[in-house]
Amino acid sequence: MLNGFRVxxxxxxxGAILLSGCNNSxxxxxxxxxxxxxxxxxxxxxxxxxxNAGVIKKGVDDVIQSIKGLESEISTEADSGKxxxxxxxxxxxxxxxxxxxxxxYPDWYERIEKxxxxxxxxxxxxxxxxxxxxRLSEAxxxxxxxxxxxxx
Numbered sequence: 001m002l003n004g005f006r007v008x009x010x011x012x013x014x015g016a017i018l019l020s021g022c023n024n025s026x027x028x029x030x031x032x033x034x035x036x037x038x039x040x041x042x043x044x045x046x047x048x049x050x051x052n053a054g055v056i057k058k059g060v061d062d063v064i065q066s067i068k069g070l071e072s073e074i075s076t077e078a079d080s081g082k083x084x085x086x087x088x089x090x091x092x093x094x095x096x097x098x099x100x101x102x103x104x105y106p107d108w109y110e111r112i113e114k115x116x117x118x119x120x121x122x123x124x125x126x127x128x129x130x131x132x133x134x135r136l137s138e139a140x141x142x143x144x145x146x147x148x149x150x151x152x
Contacts, residue, residue, distance in 0.1 A: 053151050055100065060097065062093045063094050069089075070083065078128075080126075088123075088124070108147045115140040118136050
């Protein structure tokens with residue numbers, strides 16, 4: 001019972017930290033977009049959407065590669081420190097595109113994060129459940145692959 005509480009508490013704290021970091025990093029991006037001459041010259045143009053889609057696709061590919069690295073680590077050595085480090089890498093990579101995904105694809109954002117945040121939380125847990133990490137990483141990768149097909 002106590003371990004479950006620690007896992008949940010760790011997940012909530014990690015989630016709050018991640019969310020607060022996302023809000024801080026998105027402000028400069030929004031300011032840049034508002035001042036972008038391409039965006040303001042022709043608002044009917046979908047140039048911004050195409051650029052965002054490219055950024056999102058690249059970011060999602062990077063998250064998938066980070067998850068594959070985590071899975072590889074679990075399969076070989078299962079070094080606890082390395083798993084935690086890779087969980088942070090996944091989190092950081094997701095943070096770079098999180099705001100755009102949330103704004104442009106809110107349903108996918110919710111779906112992806114249902115597995116992604118528990119994956120990140122479990123990778124940072126001192127008593128890692130490797131089977132749970134494997135299940136969450138597979139589910140997250142599957143969601144991200146399906147999401148890539150939707151990004152236009």
